[in-house]
Amino acid sequence: MDDAIFAPLQAEGRAGELILRALRAEDAAQLHRLVNDWEVARMLARVPFPYPRALADDWIASTRAQVAAGTAWHLAIVRDGALVGCVGLTTAPDAPRHAEIGYWVGRRHWGQGIGPEAAGRLARWALANLDLDVLHASVLEENRRSAAVLARLGFVEDGTAEQDFTARNARLPVRRFRAGREAFSAPPPAPMTAAPPPPPEAAPGANLLLVAACALIDADGRVLLARRPEGKPMAGLWEFPGGKLAAGETPEDCLIRELREELGIEVSAACLAPFAFASHPLEGRHLLMPLYLCRRWTGTPEGVEGQALAWVRPPRLGDYAMPPADRPLVALLRDFL
Numbered sequence: 001m002d003d004a005i006f007a008p009l010q011a012e013g014r015a016g017e018l019i020l021r022a023l024r025a026e027d028a029a030q031l032h033r034l035v036n037d038w039e040v041a042r043m044l045a046r047v048p049f050p051y052p053r054a055l056a057d058d059w060i061a062s063t064r065a066q067v068a069a070g071t072a073w074h075l076a077i078v079r080d081g082a083l084v085g086c087v088g089l090t091t092a093p094d095a096p097r098h099a100e101i102g103y104w105v106g107r108r109h110w111g112q113g114i115g116p117e118a119a120g121r122l123a124r125w126a127l128a129n130l131d132l133d134v135l136h137a138s139v140l141e142e143n144r145r146s147a148a149v150l151a152r153l154g155f156v157e158d159g160t161a162e163q164d165f166t167a168r169n170a171r172l173p174v175r176r177f178r179a180g181r182e183a184f185s186a187p188p189p190a191p192m193t194a195a196p197p198p199p200p201e202a203a204p205g206a207n208l209l210l211v212a213a214c215a216l217i218d219a220d221g222r223v224l225l226a227r228r229p230e231g232k233p234m235a236g237l238w239e240f241p242g243g244k245l246a247a248g249e250t251p252e253d254c255l256i257r258e259l260r261e262e263l264g265i266e267v268s269a270a271c272l273a274p275f276a277f278a279s280h281p282l283e284g285r286h287l288l289m290p291l292y293l294c295r296r297w298t299g300t301p302e303g304v305e306g307q308a309l310a311w312v313r314p315p316r317l318g319d320y321a322m323p324p325a326d327r328p329l330v331a332l333l334r335d336f337l
Helices: 003-009 025-035 053-069 114-129 144-153 251-263 314-319 327-336
Strands: 018-022 072-079 082-091 098-105 134-140 156-165 170-180 208-216 223-227 242-244 273-282 285-294 309-312
Touching: 018 053, 018 114, 025 053, 025 082, 053 072, 072 114, 082 114, 098 114, 114 134, 114 144, 134 144, 134 156, 144 170, 208 223, 208 251, 208 327, 223 251, 223 314, 242 251, 251 285, 273 327, 309 314, 314 327
Parallel strands: 098 134, 208 285
Antiparallel strands: 018 072, 072 082, 082 098, 134 170, 156 170, 208 242, 223 309, 273 285
Protein backbone atom coordinates (compact mmCIF):
# COMPACT_ATOMS: atom_id res chain seq x y z
CA MET A 1 0.00 0.00 0.00
CA ASP A 2 1.30 3.46 -0.91
CA ASP A 3 1.53 5.65 2.20
CA ALA A 4 1.52 8.72 -0.08
CA ILE A 5 -2.28 8.93 0.14
CA PHE A 6 -1.85 9.90 3.81
CA ALA A 7 0.77 12.60 3.11
CA PRO A 8 -1.67 15.49 3.83
CA LEU A 9 -2.18 14.06 7.33
CA GLN A 10 1.47 14.32 8.24
CA ALA A 11 3.13 17.28 9.87
CA GLU A 12 6.69 18.25 9.01
CA GLY A 13 8.03 16.00 11.76
CA ARG A 14 9.23 18.73 14.11
CA ALA A 15 9.67 17.76 17.75
CA GLY A 16 6.35 17.12 19.47
CA GLU A 17 4.24 17.19 16.31
CA LEU A 18 1.86 14.38 15.46
CA ILE A 19 2.11 12.26 12.33
CA LEU A 20 -0.76 10.08 11.12
CA ARG A 21 0.45 7.26 8.88
CA ALA A 22 -0.41 3.73 7.81
CA LEU A 23 0.24 1.08 10.45
CA ARG A 24 3.36 -1.04 9.92
CA ALA A 25 4.31 -4.52 11.04
CA GLU A 26 7.01 -3.08 13.29
CA ASP A 27 4.34 -1.13 15.24
CA ALA A 28 2.83 -4.34 16.66
CA ALA A 29 4.93 -4.59 19.81
CA GLN A 30 4.35 -0.97 20.85
CA LEU A 31 0.67 -1.15 19.93
CA HIS A 32 0.29 -4.22 22.12
CA ARG A 33 1.96 -2.51 25.09
CA LEU A 34 -0.34 0.51 24.84
CA VAL A 35 -3.70 -1.17 24.22
CA ASN A 36 -3.16 -4.12 26.57
CA ASP A 37 -4.14 -1.83 29.44
CA TRP A 38 -7.48 -2.22 31.20
CA GLU A 39 -8.02 1.55 31.41
CA VAL A 40 -7.70 1.77 27.61
CA ALA A 41 -9.36 -1.49 26.57
CA ARG A 42 -12.44 -1.09 28.76
CA MET A 43 -13.53 1.99 26.78
CA LEU A 44 -13.16 0.31 23.36
CA ALA A 45 -15.98 -1.79 21.95
CA ARG A 46 -14.12 -4.40 19.91
CA VAL A 47 -10.88 -4.76 21.89
CA PRO A 48 -10.50 -7.86 24.10
CA PHE A 49 -8.68 -7.87 27.41
CA PRO A 50 -6.15 -9.25 27.92
CA TYR A 51 -5.11 -8.35 24.37
CA PRO A 52 -3.13 -11.19 22.75
CA ARG A 53 0.22 -10.18 21.25
CA ALA A 54 -0.49 -12.11 18.02
CA LEU A 55 -3.70 -10.15 17.55
CA ALA A 56 -1.67 -6.96 17.06
CA ASP A 57 0.14 -8.51 14.08
CA ASP A 58 -3.10 -9.82 12.55
CA TRP A 59 -4.97 -6.55 13.01
CA ILE A 60 -2.21 -4.43 11.48
CA ALA A 61 -2.08 -6.74 8.45
CA SER A 62 -5.87 -6.44 8.04
CA THR A 63 -5.79 -2.63 8.09
CA ARG A 64 -3.75 -2.48 4.92
CA ALA A 65 -6.25 -4.68 3.08
CA GLN A 66 -9.10 -2.47 4.33
CA VAL A 67 -7.43 0.67 2.99
CA ALA A 68 -6.88 -1.02 -0.37
CA ALA A 69 -10.56 -2.02 -0.44
CA GLY A 70 -11.74 1.44 0.60
CA THR A 71 -13.73 0.16 3.60
CA ALA A 72 -11.65 1.48 6.51
CA TRP A 73 -8.67 3.68 7.26
CA HIS A 74 -6.91 2.83 10.55
CA LEU A 75 -3.81 4.93 11.15
CA ALA A 76 -0.98 5.08 13.65
CA ILE A 77 -0.68 8.24 15.72
CA VAL A 78 3.06 8.90 16.00
CA ARG A 79 4.94 11.56 17.94
CA ASP A 80 8.72 11.90 17.97
CA GLY A 81 9.01 8.55 16.22
CA ALA A 82 6.97 6.61 18.80
CA LEU A 83 3.47 5.17 18.45
CA VAL A 84 1.13 6.84 20.96
CA GLY A 85 -2.27 5.56 19.75
CA CYS A 86 -4.48 4.89 16.76
CA VAL A 87 -7.27 6.71 14.94
CA GLY A 88 -9.62 5.15 12.42
CA LEU A 89 -12.52 5.58 10.08
CA THR A 90 -14.85 2.78 8.90
CA THR A 91 -17.47 3.18 6.18
CA ALA A 92 -21.07 2.22 6.90
CA PRO A 93 -22.11 -0.55 4.45
CA ASP A 94 -25.82 0.21 4.89
CA ALA A 95 -25.45 4.01 4.70
CA PRO A 96 -23.57 5.30 1.64
CA ARG A 97 -21.43 8.39 2.25
CA HIS A 98 -21.46 7.80 6.04
CA ALA A 99 -18.58 6.54 8.18
CA GLU A 100 -17.74 5.88 11.84
CA ILE A 101 -14.69 7.55 13.40
CA GLY A 102 -12.88 6.52 16.57
CA TYR A 103 -9.53 6.77 18.31
CA TRP A 104 -7.59 5.63 21.35
CA VAL A 105 -4.44 6.96 23.02
CA GLY A 106 -2.08 5.14 25.37
CA ARG A 107 -2.65 6.04 29.02
CA ARG A 108 0.77 7.61 29.48
CA HIS A 109 -0.13 10.12 26.75
CA TRP A 110 -3.54 11.19 28.09
CA GLY A 111 -4.25 14.86 28.74
CA GLN A 112 -1.95 16.12 25.98
CA GLY A 113 -4.54 16.94 23.31
CA ILE A 114 -3.49 14.03 21.09
CA GLY A 115 -6.94 12.53 20.59
CA PRO A 116 -8.70 15.73 19.50
CA GLU A 117 -5.89 16.69 17.12
CA ALA A 118 -5.67 13.25 15.51
CA ALA A 119 -9.44 12.78 15.18
CA GLY A 120 -9.97 16.30 13.85
CA ARG A 121 -7.20 15.93 11.29
CA LEU A 122 -8.53 12.59 10.06
CA ALA A 123 -12.11 13.93 9.89
CA ARG A 124 -11.10 16.94 7.79
CA TRP A 125 -8.99 14.78 5.48
CA ALA A 126 -11.74 12.19 5.05
CA LEU A 127 -14.49 14.68 4.21
CA ALA A 128 -12.21 16.40 1.69
CA ASN A 129 -10.78 13.28 0.01
CA LEU A 130 -13.27 10.44 0.40
CA ASP A 131 -16.85 10.14 -0.84
CA LEU A 132 -18.33 10.97 2.56
CA ASP A 133 -20.85 13.52 3.83
CA VAL A 134 -21.46 12.50 7.45
CA LEU A 135 -19.25 11.14 10.24
CA HIS A 136 -20.60 9.26 13.26
CA ALA A 137 -19.03 8.37 16.59
CA SER A 138 -20.12 6.64 19.77
CA VAL A 139 -18.77 6.74 23.32
CA LEU A 140 -19.65 4.88 26.48
CA GLU A 141 -22.15 6.77 28.58
CA GLU A 142 -19.54 6.99 31.36
CA ASN A 143 -16.80 8.26 29.04
CA ARG A 144 -17.35 11.98 29.52
CA ARG A 145 -13.84 12.86 28.40
CA SER A 146 -14.33 11.45 24.89
CA ALA A 147 -17.81 12.99 24.67
CA ALA A 148 -16.28 16.38 25.42
CA VAL A 149 -13.64 15.81 22.71
CA LEU A 150 -16.31 15.09 20.11
CA ALA A 151 -18.29 18.17 21.11
CA ARG A 152 -15.16 20.30 20.83
CA LEU A 153 -14.55 18.97 17.31
CA GLY A 154 -18.05 19.99 16.19
CA PHE A 155 -19.98 16.73 16.63
CA VAL A 156 -23.52 17.01 17.94
CA GLU A 157 -25.28 14.41 20.06
CA ASP A 158 -27.56 12.16 18.01
CA GLY A 159 -29.28 9.90 20.52
CA THR A 160 -28.35 6.81 22.49
CA ALA A 161 -27.90 3.12 21.73
CA GLU A 162 -26.39 -0.06 23.14
CA GLN A 163 -23.18 -1.69 22.00
CA ASP A 164 -21.27 -4.88 22.83
CA PHE A 165 -17.97 -4.29 24.64
CA THR A 166 -15.69 -7.30 24.26
CA ALA A 167 -13.34 -6.48 27.14
CA ARG A 168 -16.26 -6.22 29.58
CA ASN A 169 -18.28 -9.08 28.08
CA ALA A 170 -21.37 -6.86 28.29
CA ARG A 171 -23.77 -4.80 26.25
CA LEU A 172 -23.59 -1.23 27.49
CA PRO A 173 -25.30 2.12 26.77
CA VAL A 174 -23.49 4.53 24.47
CA ARG A 175 -24.04 8.12 23.36
CA ARG A 176 -24.16 8.67 19.62
CA PHE A 177 -22.70 11.71 17.84
CA ARG A 178 -22.64 12.94 14.25
CA ALA A 179 -21.04 15.74 12.24
CA GLY A 180 -21.32 16.90 8.66
CA ARG A 181 -18.98 18.73 6.33
CA GLU A 182 -19.98 22.11 7.72
CA ALA A 183 -18.47 21.26 11.11
CA PHE A 184 -15.00 20.91 9.60
CA SER A 185 -15.07 23.51 6.83
CA ALA A 186 -12.70 26.41 7.23
CA PRO A 187 -14.44 29.78 7.73
CA PRO A 188 -14.14 32.27 4.86
CA PRO A 189 -10.90 34.29 5.12
CA ALA A 190 -11.20 37.69 6.75
CA PRO A 191 -10.91 40.69 4.40
CA MET A 192 -7.44 42.21 4.07
CA THR A 193 -8.71 45.66 5.05
CA ALA A 194 -11.64 46.83 7.12
CA ALA A 195 -14.77 47.40 5.07
CA PRO A 196 -16.34 50.88 5.20
CA PRO A 197 -19.48 51.16 7.31
CA PRO A 198 -22.58 50.22 5.31
CA PRO A 199 -25.02 52.97 4.31
CA PRO A 200 -28.33 53.16 6.19
CA GLU A 201 -29.95 51.30 3.32
CA ALA A 202 -27.83 48.78 1.44
CA ALA A 203 -27.35 49.52 -2.24
CA PRO A 204 -29.04 47.14 -4.69
CA GLY A 205 -26.94 44.03 -5.12
CA ALA A 206 -24.77 44.76 -2.07
CA ASN A 207 -25.17 41.19 -0.83
CA LEU A 208 -24.66 39.63 -4.26
CA LEU A 209 -21.69 37.28 -4.60
CA LEU A 210 -20.58 36.91 -8.21
CA VAL A 211 -18.79 33.68 -9.12
CA ALA A 212 -17.91 32.47 -12.62
CA ALA A 213 -17.66 28.75 -13.44
CA CYS A 214 -16.56 26.83 -16.50
CA ALA A 215 -17.43 23.41 -17.88
CA LEU A 216 -14.33 22.26 -19.74
CA ILE A 217 -15.34 19.67 -22.35
CA ASP A 218 -12.71 17.41 -23.92
CA ALA A 219 -12.67 15.76 -27.33
CA ASP A 220 -14.54 12.72 -25.93
CA GLY A 221 -17.38 14.88 -24.60
CA ARG A 222 -16.32 14.49 -20.97
CA VAL A 223 -16.68 17.35 -18.47
CA LEU A 224 -14.00 18.29 -15.94
CA LEU A 225 -14.94 18.45 -12.26
CA ALA A 226 -12.61 19.62 -9.48
CA ARG A 227 -12.84 18.55 -5.86
CA ARG A 228 -12.67 21.32 -3.26
CA PRO A 229 -9.51 20.66 -1.22
CA GLU A 230 -9.18 20.37 2.54
CA GLY A 231 -9.24 23.76 4.27
CA LYS A 232 -11.87 25.33 2.02
CA PRO A 233 -15.60 25.62 2.76
CA MET A 234 -17.50 22.59 1.45
CA ALA A 235 -14.23 20.63 1.13
CA GLY A 236 -14.69 17.30 -0.61
CA LEU A 237 -17.53 18.39 -2.90
CA TRP A 238 -17.07 18.40 -6.67
CA GLU A 239 -17.62 21.57 -8.70
CA PHE A 240 -17.05 23.22 -12.04
CA PRO A 241 -13.72 25.12 -11.94
CA GLY A 242 -13.91 28.86 -11.45
CA GLY A 243 -13.99 31.44 -8.71
CA LYS A 244 -15.10 34.83 -7.39
CA LEU A 245 -14.86 37.88 -9.60
CA ALA A 246 -12.25 40.38 -8.46
CA ALA A 247 -12.99 44.10 -8.52
CA GLY A 248 -13.31 45.32 -12.10
CA GLU A 249 -13.22 41.83 -13.63
CA THR A 250 -15.63 40.49 -16.19
CA PRO A 251 -16.69 36.84 -15.85
CA GLU A 252 -14.46 36.00 -18.82
CA ASP A 253 -11.44 37.72 -17.25
CA CYS A 254 -12.15 35.90 -13.99
CA LEU A 255 -12.23 32.49 -15.68
CA ILE A 256 -9.04 33.13 -17.65
CA ARG A 257 -7.28 33.96 -14.37
CA GLU A 258 -8.87 31.18 -12.29
CA LEU A 259 -8.24 28.44 -14.88
CA ARG A 260 -4.61 29.49 -15.06
CA GLU A 261 -4.22 29.55 -11.27
CA GLU A 262 -6.24 26.40 -10.49
CA LEU A 263 -5.52 24.17 -13.50
CA GLY A 264 -2.44 25.60 -15.17
CA ILE A 265 -4.13 26.09 -18.55
CA GLU A 266 -4.55 29.10 -20.82
CA VAL A 267 -7.96 30.02 -22.20
CA SER A 268 -8.97 32.93 -24.41
CA ALA A 269 -12.22 34.87 -24.00
CA ALA A 270 -13.27 33.85 -27.52
CA CYS A 271 -13.35 30.19 -26.39
CA LEU A 272 -15.69 30.86 -23.44
CA ALA A 273 -19.35 30.48 -24.38
CA PRO A 274 -22.05 31.58 -21.87
CA PHE A 275 -24.39 28.66 -21.21
CA ALA A 276 -26.53 29.02 -18.07
CA PHE A 277 -26.47 30.50 -14.58
CA ALA A 278 -27.25 29.51 -11.00
CA SER A 279 -28.94 31.71 -8.40
CA HIS A 280 -28.68 30.47 -4.81
CA PRO A 281 -28.83 31.89 -1.23
CA LEU A 282 -25.54 31.44 0.59
CA GLU A 283 -24.88 32.28 4.26
CA GLY A 284 -26.56 35.68 4.36
CA ARG A 285 -25.57 36.53 0.79
CA HIS A 286 -26.90 35.55 -2.61
CA LEU A 287 -24.76 33.69 -5.11
CA LEU A 288 -25.07 34.39 -8.82
CA MET A 289 -22.93 32.05 -10.89
CA PRO A 290 -22.79 32.10 -14.70
CA LEU A 291 -21.58 28.84 -16.24
CA TYR A 292 -19.52 28.97 -19.42
CA LEU A 293 -18.60 26.16 -21.80
CA CYS A 294 -15.07 25.77 -23.12
CA ARG A 295 -13.78 23.19 -25.62
CA ARG A 296 -10.38 24.70 -26.48
CA TRP A 297 -7.48 25.56 -24.19
CA THR A 298 -3.70 25.36 -24.08
CA GLY A 299 -1.96 22.99 -21.68
CA THR A 300 -3.04 19.97 -19.67
CA PRO A 301 -5.38 20.58 -16.72
CA GLU A 302 -3.72 19.70 -13.40
CA GLY A 303 -4.73 20.30 -9.81
CA VAL A 304 -2.31 23.15 -9.11
CA GLU A 305 -3.77 23.68 -5.62
CA GLY A 306 -3.68 19.95 -4.81
CA GLN A 307 -7.32 19.41 -5.73
CA ALA A 308 -8.42 16.13 -7.31
CA LEU A 309 -9.78 16.27 -10.86
CA ALA A 310 -12.21 13.96 -12.67
CA TRP A 311 -13.19 13.81 -16.34
CA VAL A 312 -16.83 12.73 -16.22
CA ARG A 313 -19.20 11.65 -18.97
CA PRO A 314 -22.42 13.72 -18.90
CA PRO A 315 -24.75 10.87 -17.76
CA ARG A 316 -22.51 10.35 -14.69
CA LEU A 317 -22.35 13.98 -13.54
CA GLY A 318 -25.22 13.39 -11.11
CA ASP A 319 -23.18 10.71 -9.32
CA TYR A 320 -20.83 13.35 -7.86
CA ALA A 321 -21.68 15.24 -4.67
CA MET A 322 -21.74 18.96 -5.51
CA PRO A 323 -22.43 22.28 -3.79
CA PRO A 324 -26.11 23.29 -4.00
CA ALA A 325 -25.41 26.02 -6.57
CA ASP A 326 -23.78 23.58 -9.03
CA ARG A 327 -26.44 20.87 -8.90
CA PRO A 328 -29.17 22.62 -10.99
CA LEU A 329 -26.64 23.14 -13.79
CA VAL A 330 -25.96 19.41 -14.10
CA ALA A 331 -29.31 18.54 -15.68
CA LEU A 332 -29.04 21.41 -18.16
CA LEU A 333 -25.52 20.45 -19.12
CA ARG A 334 -26.37 16.75 -19.38
CA ASP A 335 -29.33 17.45 -21.69
CA PHE A 336 -27.26 19.79 -23.86
CA LEU A 337 -24.34 17.41 -24.30
